[in-house]
Amino acid sequence: MALQIRSRNENSKTSAKKRIGDILVEDGIISRQQLEIALQEQAKTPEKKLGEILVGKKFVSQQIIDSTLSNLANDLNLREIPSAMQEFAVLIGRTLHVLSGRQNQMVVQSWLAEARRDGVDIQLDLCDMQTLAQIKSGIADSDDMNLSAVRSVRRMVVLAAAEKASDIHLTLRENMNGSGYLQVQFRVQNEVEDRYQVPQTEGAQMIRAMFQGMAAVSDAQVKETEDQHAVIVNPSLLRGENGEDMGLTGLRLARAPLHDGMNLAIRLLYRLEKQSPDVDLLAALGYSPRQLRILHLLSRQTMGINPFTGPTGSGKSTTLAQMINTILRIRHGVRIITIEDPVEYVFQSDYVWQYKIANANTDEEKNRAFAGKLKTALRQDPDIIMVGEIRGLETAKEAVNASITGHQVWTTLHVSDPFMIAQRLVGMGVDGFYLQDPKMLSSLIAQRLVKLVCPYCAQPANPDVLLKSGLDKESWENLLTWESAIFPLSGIRMTGPGCGHCNHTGSLGRAVVAQVIPTDDDLLVAMVKDGPMPARKLYASRRDAEISMEAHGVLKILKGLTDPRFIVDVLGPIPPRPTELRELTEDDV
Numbered sequence: 001m002a003l004q005i006r007s008r009n010e011n012s013k014t015s016a017k018k019r020i021g022d023i024l025v026e027d028g029i030i031s032r033q034q035l036e037i038a039l040q041e042q043a044k045t046p047e048k049k050l051g052e053i054l055v056g057k058k059f060v061s062q063q064i065i066d067s068t069l070s071n072l073a074n075d076l077n078l079r080e081i082p083s084a085m086q087e088f089a090v091l092i093g094r095t096l097h098v099l100s101g102r103q104n105q106m107v108v109q110s111w112l113a114e115a116r117r118d119g120v121d122i123q124l125d126l127c128d129m130q131t132l133a134q135i136k137s138g139i140a141d142s143d144d145m146n147l148s149a150v151r152s153v154r155r156m157v158v159l160a161a162a163e164k165a166s167d168i169h170l171t172l173r174e175n176m177n178g179s180g181y182l183q184v185q186f187r188v189q190n191e192v193e194d195r196y197q198v199p200q201t202e203g204a205q206m207i208r209a210m211f212q213g214m215a216a217v218s219d220a221q222v223k224e225t226e227d228q229h230a231v232i233v234n235p236s237l238l239r240g241e242n243g244e245d246m247g248l249t250g251l252r253l254a255r256a257p258l259h260d261g262m263n264l265a266i267r268l269l270y271r272l273e274k275q276s277p278d279v280d281l282l283a284a285l286g287y288s289p290r291q292l293r294i295l296h297l298l299s300r301q302t303m304g305i306n307p308f309t310g311p312t313g314s315g316k317s318t319t320l321a322q323m324i325n326t327i328l329r330i331r332h333g334v335r336i337i338t339i340e341d342p343v344e345y346v347f348q349s350d351y352v353w354q355y356k357i358a359n360a361n362t363d364e365e366k367n368r369a370f371a372g373k374l375k376t377a378l379r380q381d382p383d384i385i386m387v388g389e390i391r392g393l394e395t396a397k398e399a400v401n402a403s404i405t406g407h408q409v410w411t412t413l414h415v416s417d418p419f420m421i422a423q424r425l426v427g428m429g430v431d432g433f434y435l436q437d438p439k440m441l442s443s444l445i446a447q448r449l450v451k452l453v454c455p456y457c458a459q460p461a462n463p464d465v466l467l468k469s470g471l472d473k474e475s476w477e478n479l480l481t482w483e484s485a486i487f488p489l490s491g492i493r494m495t496g497p498g499c500g501h502c503n504h505t506g507s508l509g510r511a512v513v514a515q516v517i518p519t520d521d522d523l524l525v526a527m528v529k530d531g532p533m534p535a536r537k538l539y540a541s542r543r544d545a546e547i548s549m550e551a552h553g554v555l556k557i558l559k560g561l562t563d564p565r566f567i568v569d570v571l572g573p574i575p576p577r578p579t580e581l582r583e584l585t586e587d588d589v
Contacts, residue, residue, distance in 0.1 A: 001428040021050055024060060025500045034059045069551045082107055090121075090135050095243025095558060097135050100126040123243060149205035150214065152198070154240065156206075159195070160186050160268060161246040166313065167268065170202050172261040179341030180261065182206065187453050189510055190313055190570075210253060214317040231342045241435070247271050250342055251435040269344045269409055272321055280330075283320040285315070286511030288552065293441075294516045299327045302383075303406050305399055307413040307421055315512060316412040317388070321345035323410055324352065324386055340388035341366055354382065367392035374398035379403065387411040393429040398428060402438050418444035419532040419539070422524065432528040438519040445548055447514040450556070451566045454508040457496035458560070466562060471565050479554065479564060482577045486585065487558035494563045511561065513553040513571070517546050541580050547588055550575055 021035045038053045045053075051065040059558055080093050084107045088099035098108065115122045127135070160168050165186040173180040198206070212234050215494020232238065232251040240246050252267040268501045282292055298306055306317045308323075321344070324336060328349055338347070341357035355377065357369045370387065371394035376399070377385050389412045390396050399409050413422045421444055422435045434440050463476055483489050495506030502508040517523070517539070526535040539545055547555075553567040554574060568574060 014487045019050070020065070021054075021525055024054070030054065030059050033459060047515035061113060070086040071181040074205065074212070079342070082111060084113065084470075088132070088133065092135070092239065092243045095123045095125050095239070097125045097132060097243075099132055100128060125243065129329070145499070149209040152206050153209055153214070154237075155250070156184060157238075157251065157266075157268070158240045158246060158359050161240075161248060163188050164270075166190075167267060168208065170203070170266070171258070171265040171507060172200070172263070173208060173258075174200055174261040187313070188206050189507060190449060207262065207475070210264070210266075211255075230277065233342065249344070249346060269342070272318075272325070273343050276352070276359050278509045282394075283538050285319060285322060286556075287514055287516070288555075288589055291514060291516040291546075294518055294546070295326070297322065298443050298518065299323070299330065299408075301408060301442060303403050303408055304439055305403050305409045305411065307411050307445065309413050309415045309418050309421060309446045310360075311414070311416060311446075312450055313449070314447055315510075316447065319409060319447060319512065320386060320388075321347075324384075325386060328352070333384040334387065334473060335381060337380060338386040338388075339373045339377060340368060341370070344388075348388060353382075363391065365559065367394050371398045372397040374402060377405070378402055382407060384408045384410065390425075390428075391414070394429045396425055396430050400434050400440065404434075404581060408442075417536070418446040418517065419527060419536045421531055422527040426528070436524045436528050438520070438521060438524060441517055441519055441524060446516040447512045448549060448570050449510045450513050450562050451495050451507040452511055452561055453495050453563050454499065454502035454506055455567075456501040456508075457499040458493040459496045461494045461564070465563060469565065471568060473571060475564065475568055478574045478576040479557065482554050482558060484584065486557065488560070491558050491560045492564070493560040494565075507563075507566070511556070513549050513556065513567070515552065516547045540578060543582055544581070545582070547581070547584070551584075552588070555584065559589050561589075 021030075021038065024030045026033050027037050032338075034054075034057075038050055038057065038059065041053050041057075042048060042050055051060075054060045062194045081089060088102045089108065090097045096108075096112070103126060112122055112124075116451050119416060135421055140577060154170065163186060167187040167188065169185040169192060171183040171185070173183070178200055180200035180203075181197045182200065183197050185192050186195050187193075210232065211230060214237050230253045232253065233249070238248045238250065238341050240245065247270050248272050250267060251270040252269060253264060254267075255262055255264040255493065265296060274552060282295060285290070287295065293467075308319055310316050324338065324347060327334070327336065328347070328351060334351065336349075336352045337346075338354045339357070340354070343354050343356050349355065355373050356375065357366060363568060369537075370389075371393055374385065374387065374395065378398075379575060385407055386401055387395065387399060387409060399486070402409050413421060413424060415421060422432065426432045466474060467476060480489065498504030498506045523535065523539055530538075540548070550571050552563070552566075553571055557564050557567060564574065
């Protein structure tokens with residue numbers, strides 16, 4: 001039976017005066033005798049916190065301690081800080097944001113001492129006037145919201161960020177009698193997984209809170225009849241319950257009505273992790289050494305459109321951002337302009353100007369806005385332009401115009417096959433004449449994300465186990481045709497039982513499987529005149545052809561990096577080794 005940490009908000013003034021040990025005893029989580037034992041040890045080792053001692057003696061779990069402290073922090077939030085502090089301080093969770101230079105004032109120190117006596121450790125965040133104003137603005141915008149709903153949203157985001165979820169999916173099922181519910185699901189390593197449910201009323205309040213006050217949206221009403229998009233970017237609303245940094249730069253919201261409620265998809269936008277200068281940013285994503293050489297060559301060209309393709313959730317935006325970071329490292333003195341909706345990754349460089357799309361809600365408005373920003377960018381003397389996505393004819397035409405006038409363009413395009421890029425652009429209305437020139441369309445790049453086996457608990461592949469657990473027999477037999485001296489079948493690994501490193505899932509992280517093709521006249525003419533299928537067959541028959549995504553995935557299987565079932569889940573059945581395929585090397589993995 002799970003222990004329930006009850007909220008103390010109903011009697012915050014009383015509960016805030018209680019120590020954490022008293023609350024745990026009152027809630028029946030620990031006994032009075034256990035508390036006395038812990039207090040006796042704390043008297044001998046005053047540098048240790050009571051919660052630390054209780055966890056160390058296995059009287060209580062760290063999760064219970066964190067939840068109880070969170071409730072105490074919430075109680076402090078409900079009690080206003082002294083009026084003498086409100087001009088230069090703001091409390092969020094267990095973090096007191098104070099104007100730098102005012103932290104040593106008597107009123108601050110007295111309040112902090114009182115909090116410590118209550119058993120709550122308050123962290124100080126010294127900030128300048130501008131930052132403090134931003135934090136206050138975020139709170140002021142939330143004044144009309146239900147505080148409980150805001151906290152519920154924040155806790156949900158904290159849980160998702162802790163699991164490095166890419167998305168949160170909310171499904172609100174409403175009943176006339178109020179007995180419906182909100183189902184919360186996280187997308188982790190590209191799989192949607194159930195997490196928990198909340199009652200209908202609370203779920204509706206959570207969704208309303210996100211749109212009314214938390215999000216930047218032109219119409220704050222939660223619309224009942226049409227799609228609605230918004231983003232949450234206020235720094236004060238992207239911190240954890242206790243003011244901690246979760247590594248998020250924003251939350252992108254998109255909702256739509258259902259026949260019995262509504263759904264809301266929330267994309268978590270993470271800050272790019274800093275890499276060592278010795279680490280190739282694209283290699284860390286999973287691109288092969290050979291593919292990296294092609295991408296580096298492409299990055300040094302002075303013109304041409306380079307589109308990354310793949311479905312939603314295939315990591316295109318992350319790769320695009322790392323491509324820009326790579327260009328910043330290997331090219332000097334170039335001006336880069338990015339156009340995104342919203343700005344997903346912030347580049348810490350004065351050589352990058354990042355434009356955002358504003359006052360555009362429908363796809364048609366956003367397409368026009370992207371095209372307008374592209375026109376603006378071309379007047380700002382850029383060398384390289386990054387467009388978050390080519391959405392329609394206006395954006396596509398401006399991207400072509402940018403390339404014609406001697407600019408390099410990096411972008412994304414929603415097609416499932418890189419050989420369909422020309423067909424997609426022609427379908428938008430771009431003249432196919434332009435797309436037959438490799439100086440205009442410089443490359444075809446496709447990628448997917450596949451799960452990696454946990455290196456700590458992965459096991460040698462067992463065909464019987466694989467076939468019984470979903471791998472089709474033909475895929476296994478085709479996989480055997482790829483064996484070579486460099487890629488022996490003995491290297492194949494499959495997921496193990498799980499361990500502490502992988503949270504007992506058997507998989508740890510994801511990597512790119514990709515195809516990177518520098519274009520030429522023959523390939524582009526075939527794509528425009530003959531279509532994607534003949535062009536693909538023609539290209540595959542060439543001795544200098546770059547390997548397909550499927551081949552890249554197979555090589556990752558043979559090197560023991562991923563499970564055959566993971567590749568089939570993302571790319572479909574494993575094909576046999578093409579007879580015309582060149583000799584493969586470690587550079588292709």
